[in-house]
Amino acid sequence: MSDWLGHALASPALVLMLGALLIAALPRWLHGVWLLTIPAAALALLWQLPMGEYGQLSLFGFDLTTLRVDGLSRIWATIFLIAAFLTGLYALHVNDRLQHVAALAYAGAAVGAVLAGDLVTLFIFWEATAIASVFLIWAQRTIKAHIVGLRYLVIQVISGLLLMMGAIIHYHATGSIAFNHLGLATPGGLLIFAAFGIKAAFPLLHNWVQDAYPEATVSGTVILSIYTTKLAIYSLARGYAGTEALITIGAIMTIFPIFFAVIENDLRRVLAYSLNNQLGFMVVGIGIGTPLALNGAAAHAFAHILYKGLLFMSMGAVLYRVGTVKASELGGLYKSMPWTAAFCIVGSMSISAFPLFSGFVTKSMILTAAAENHHWIAWMAMLVASAGVLDHSGIKVPFFSFFHHDAGFRVREAPLNMLLAMGATAALCIGIGVYPAPLYAILPFDVDYSPYTTTHVVNQLQLLMFAALAFVVLFRSGLYPPEVRGVNLDTDWLYRAALPAAGRAIHRGVSALRAGLVRGLAQLAGVAQHWLTEGFGTNGVAARTWTSGVMLLWVTALLAAYLLIYY
């Protein structure tokens, strides 16, 4: 091995970031070449690095390990780089320097964070992902996008600050900044856990995903859906593998977004909810913490980035051509955009874990691990969630956009580069499903696992059976209006009646609660805003120009206070 490989500069993350700088300077017609060659070069570099720790740097008294290549970090870096290549292809036609720079810098930061061997490096890249990514939202260049972006950025930075505080406390407690297993036992560990939790969109900390992702640009949403949350999943796998609490959190995560996804009209927002639900599977896998479960989480993250990216790409193509992704306004697009429809269906089948598609070979690992370790409640939750996935991502998204009633849109097929990107991603989804051995080979642990054995097929049958059972339970419990009872079990049975009914019931409760809360908060905010403007606005008490007399009064008061205290 050559010497330069061990150097901090020979980092795939830096390749991407320097590439971003180059794009900022290069003429437009070279962007396309760079968008594709840079991730490819970074991927080649990553696989040149043997396992180990490199890039030792000394930064303000800390010895940093900027490059750690092991099984766990390598699979994540690999999929991030593959995704960077695919999204680069997808965004090839975009004539906006800002987006290309932000996309590459964001990918670079995410790869850097995954390869970080210590908490300080992790924090540095953690913040970098937040800052680079917000430009993908702001690039929409609307007032709404600006406000949403600012909200997103503040939440991301809060996560960063928690990580920083946690790292400082952890360092003072242990004297080490190495990023290994942290656990929840220490205050530092808890703070870092909260930081990861925000980015992993834990329940109640999740709103930024649905808030921000659908507001980004066409390619921006695809790119956003890839890195931030999966980086958090990686960090959890590194720091909190086997933490029991994660099983509960993950199980809740798989369930609760389903209801929102069912009643949501904006299809990109539906996908954002289902993103949340998919993260839940990975979180459960990390919580179980056995080699098989962690492998499952890693493999599921790998497959998930591809099929979720594919779904977002297809909806992006629809948005690009039609100008909307509202379920109520779309329909019948398969005539105009047959290829996009086909790719979207591949994504849907993958996310629903049909055999021979990527979701099946990865999700079953987590389910098997849950079953092996007797986490029956989590297992049940994941089964129910799988049924939900089938509904909202598997059927709702392609059905409403490409089939359903014809909404009358006669548009052109998506641009060639988008089709190529979707085609390549779809090929990977099917490839992994049919021939998972290469993916299994790069998983962090050596586990002998084969998805297409009798046991696993039985498992999958169980899954389908329980999914059906879940529907029946809903059906029998009278959640459906009586006139639906006689309807054939057609595909739209599910999303037209059963889950929406349950969803509406839950939604009514939640929205009543939320409305109350919002009213209260709005009043409070009104008061606070009034108070803040009174106090700090340009003519507010604290910020307006005081007369010299008032200033002097304050100084005298200060002096008096000092003198009093000293006496």
Added chain:
Amino acid sequence: MITAFFNQMPVLVVVVPLLAAPLCVLAHRAFAAWLLYVLASWSAFGMAFLLFVQAKIAGQVSYAVGDWAPPFGIELVIDTYSALVLLLVTGVAALTGIYARKSIASEITIEREYLVFALMLLCLAGLIGITVTGDAFNLFVFLEISSLSSYALIAMGPKRRALLSSFQYLIMGTVGGTFLLIGIGLIFMMTGTLNMADLAERLPGVYDTRTVQAGLAFVVVGLSLKAALMPAHIWLPNAYTYAPSTVSAFIAATATKVAVYALFRFVFTIFGVGYAFGSLPLGTLLLTLAAISMIAGSLASIFQTDVKRLLAWSSVAQMGYIVAGFALASTAGVSAGLVHLLNHGIIKGALFMAVGAMIWRVRASSINDLAGLGRAMPLTSAAFVVGGLSLIGVPATAGFISKWALLSALFEAGRYGVMAVLLVASLLSIIYVGRVIEALYFRPLPDDVSHHQHGEAPLGMQVATWALIAINIAIGVHATPELEATGRAAALLVGGGT
């Protein structure tokens, strides 16, 4: 010859700008005055660097003015603490020289330009004097030199409001100066000496007297006023807003920092850590005021519509960060405070310079007037973005180093409340920096404006701004030398007093 020069350097660093000022007036030409300013400030910067090295090697450089042996004569003392601040002041002054030519020409009539350079030299001489002197009364004199010249500089601002701002600053500054003088008088009364080292030796004998306690109170309040610590900050936003852009950049980066330097020179070196922070509750008081500064300054900043005012309010908040570090009175805390003192000087200098370049172009300073400048002035806008990120404390910038050091020090001292306040304040800073960035990049250029013929800012302004930005990044990427130097200074201050 060389040895003689080296020996005289501590006094030359003050005398060169001091004498260049009247020469500017005599020259009476804008260009000649500018040239004099550039020469004097760069030579002061060069000497400051040599002094820094000397202080590093020798620990302390001492110089008896007029060969009168201290404590009877005036002594100049340069240790690492003063050398670092000296480097900041002269460095910013030197870069301001490159920046000033076009900016001042656009804001001030040509007949009065030479006065600006003369006054800036005087102000520089005063600020340098404060950092190098080892004599308490001498410090007051230099403080007055720098203050008086800065009142005049602010009054030269292009808007009429500048006069009122300057007048208010004058009243407040004079009160501050008087308080300082009263404080020095009180401790002189008790000890009979004005030499700092001598004072430090004699004060412990009279610690318990009311006079010394009152002296400390007067000194702290007087210098808090100059340092714009809440609630004595209110002169600052107007002064920075209405001053000419060059002057804003120079004063914002240096004047309040030097006041903080003087404050803690008094508290640590003269009064001693054990006294000020042990027997008397100065630490808690200053931390409380610092925390209020951080929040109130950031909140006020968010609401501003004028970009210079926004930066000025953010300075109030950032002074809180600096004082919070010093007020911990631990080695880590003082080191962190000093790091942020230097870094904030660099950051704010760069930001005011970038904003000054934008004002040079659009001839207005409200945030709305900056709409779309990201396209029209890509380099200047990029400089503002990097500076803004640094102000927030994003990794790989100097601001991050400060924030990290401050948080570590606060944690070590167990001040969790202040930590939380600092974190909230840095979240607020995202909002106010974000508002400017939004205007720069995500709003269209107005169509009906006549300034389209202008392109980027002149080269001089660009070079100076980007030089500060480059230093800022360099510190962010490789902070070890700075941290090592501030660590040494902190050990000297905290260790020396006990």
